[in-house]
Amino acid sequence: MIETDIAIVGGGIAGLWLQTVISDAGYSSIVIEKDGLGAGQTLASQGMIHGGLKYSLQGTRSGASEAIADMPGVWRECLAGAKRPDLHQVKLLADRYFLFSDSALSGRLTAYLGAHAIMGGTRRLSPPDFPPPFDNNVFRGMLYELPDAVLDTVSLVTSLAEAQQGRLICGTPTIIRSARGIRELELDTTSVRAQCYILAAGQGNEALIREGQFEVAMQTRPLHQVMVKGRLPRLYAHGVSLKSLDKPRLTITSHPCDDGDIVWYLGGELAESGVHLSEPEQIVHAQSELDAMLPFIDLSGCQWATLRVDRAEHYQPHGRRPDEPYCERQDNVVFCWPTKLTLVPMLANRVLALIREQPEFDQPATDGLEPPRLARPPWSVAFK
Numbered sequence: 240m241i242e243t244d245i246a247i248v249g250g251g252i253a254g255l256w257l258q259t260v261i262s263d264a265g266y267s268s269i270v271i272e273k274d275g276l277g278a279g280q281t282l283a284s285q286g287m288i289h290g291g292l293k294y295s296l297q298g299t300r301s302g303a304s305e306a307i308a309d310m311p312g313v314w315r316e317c318l319a320g321a322k323r324p325d326l327h328q329v330k331l332l333a334d335r336y337f338l339f340s341d342s343a344l345s346g347r348l349t350a351y352l353g354a355h356a357i358m359g360g361t362r363r364l365s366p367p368d369f370p371p372p373f374d375n376n377v378f379r380g381m382l383y384e385l386p387d388a389v390l391d392t393v394s395l396v397t398s399l400a401e402a403q404q405g406r407l408i409c410g411t412p413t414i415i416r417s418a419r420g421i422r423e424l425e426l427d428t429t430s431v432r433a434q435c436y437i438l439a440a441g442q443g444n445e446a447l448i449r450e451g452q453f454e455v456a457m458q459t460r461p462l463h464q465v466m467v468k469g470r471l472p473r474l475y476a477h478g479v480s481l482k483s484l485d486k487p488r489l490t491i492t493s494h495p496c497d498d499g500d501i502v503w504y505l506g507g508e509l510a511e512s513g514v515h516l517s518e519p520e521q522i523v524h525a526q527s528e529l530d531a532m533l534p535f536i537d538l539s540g541c542q543w544a545t546l547r548v549d550r551a552e553h554y555q556p557h558g559r560r561p562d563e564p565y566c567e568r569q570d571n572v573v574f575c576w577p578t579k580l581t582l583v584p585m586l587a588n589r590v591l592a593l594i595r596e597q598p599e600f601d602q603p604a605t606d607g608l609e610p611p612r613l614a615r616p617p618w619s620v621a622f623k
């Protein structure tokens with residue numbers, strides 16, 4: 240039996256970040272991961288640290304954009320090693336990304352982006368300053384530079400996990416209830432007893448909530464992402480157009496492969512509207528979206544694949560997107576969903592406030608128990 244102050248179920252960004260914050264606050268803890276660290280949403284995410292502009296494309300500052308506005312600054316300090324968790328070893332894929340439009344975009348967006356250019360460090364670029372691949376005669380849209388980072392999520396998960404070695408175990412826990420919350424978690428070869436249990440298992444929270452007969456509602460929003468592999472330029476960008484003003488029509492991040500190729504990982508509206516399409520249909524859909532938004536990119540000879548993955552969030556009426564991270568405590572159990580990678584620092588502060596009263600324990604002994612391996616990002620699984 241492992242005894243600890245806090246047992247965290249789920250080794251994604253939420254569980255791993257929470258463990259650092261909890262350890263810093265003097266609590267002993269253990270993370271239990273059933274698959275690979277970062278499996279689920281974290282390694283499947285696009286790693287963009289949003290500053291809120293993406294949420295404001297309708298032209299008004301939404302709750303989401305207000306909540307998210309401080310987050311890039313917090314991440315920047317962590318990435319510089321000036322704030323905990325120390326993320327100075329995390330690789331940046333890009334320290335800025337672009338927002339581009341097709342040539343037909345309305346004045347509404349132009350006016351909005353113009354106003355926020357001064358506030359958020361967002362900068363409108365003029366044609367002589369267009370970087371590749373926009374520096375050509377075919378591109379006739381607008382181009383903005385956003386000062387927010389794109390993270391290499393594999394190095395993010397690795398960095399957080401390395402700092403917690405000996406406190407991560409592999410397993411699928413069974414919940415043993417008590418009259419007030421959870422008594423313990425049963426694993427194949429041991430069990431874990433804690434003062435407080437944090438369910439940070441993303442979509443896996445659904446089964447845990449059902450199994451423990453708790454009353455917390457969550458929702459999933461399915462996505463059908465697309466991957467394109469080839470000799471592509473590195474591009475980190477949201478493409479917007481009249482067709483989808485409330486969210487990017489296309490979000491592109493680039494992921495280098497060992498063979499020198501780049502994988503473009505495509506999300507945004509493309510991934511939401513493509514959930515009912517088969518894999519071949521979604522690839523055709525992506526090809527036509529790229530052709531409409533980036534007709535100057537040569538995609539001949541590229542390999543294509545898709546990934547179905549769900550966003551897991553706290554329930555919102557009518558399937559709306561939550562604005563903020565969510566956590567709730569019932570007896571000795573905390574349920575949480577960060578909503579976005581970007582919002583994990585905010586989630587961690589809120590969870591810490593919920594568990595503040597817990598007494599300290601010694602670090603649990605995990606000798607002889609198998610630690611979880613690191614999961615693989617989708618582009619390294621899709622193109623073997």
Ligand SMILES: Cc1cc2nc3c(=O)[nH]c(=O)nc-3n(C[C@H](O)[C@H](O)[C@H](O)COP(=O)(O)OP(=O)(O)OC[C@H]3O[C@@H](n4cnc5c(N)ncnc54)[C@H](O)[C@@H]3O)c2cc1C
Pocket residue numbers: 248249250251252253254271272273274275276277278279280281282283284285286287288289410411412439440441442443444447462464506548549550575576577578579580581582
């Ligand atoms: C396609 C996509 C793109 C995204 N892009 C961005 C982006 O660019 N920027 C941004 O800010 N956010 C983005 N997000 C959102 C972000 O990825 C998530 O909010 C975040 O990763 C959620 O982290 P998590 O740790 O809560 O969940 P997850 O990453 O899903 O981790 C949950 C972990 O729990 C484990 N688990 C599940 N059940 C159990 C169980 N019973 N026992 C033990 N372990 C269990 C899983 O194996 C998994 O490792 C994106 C999401 C998706 C799906």
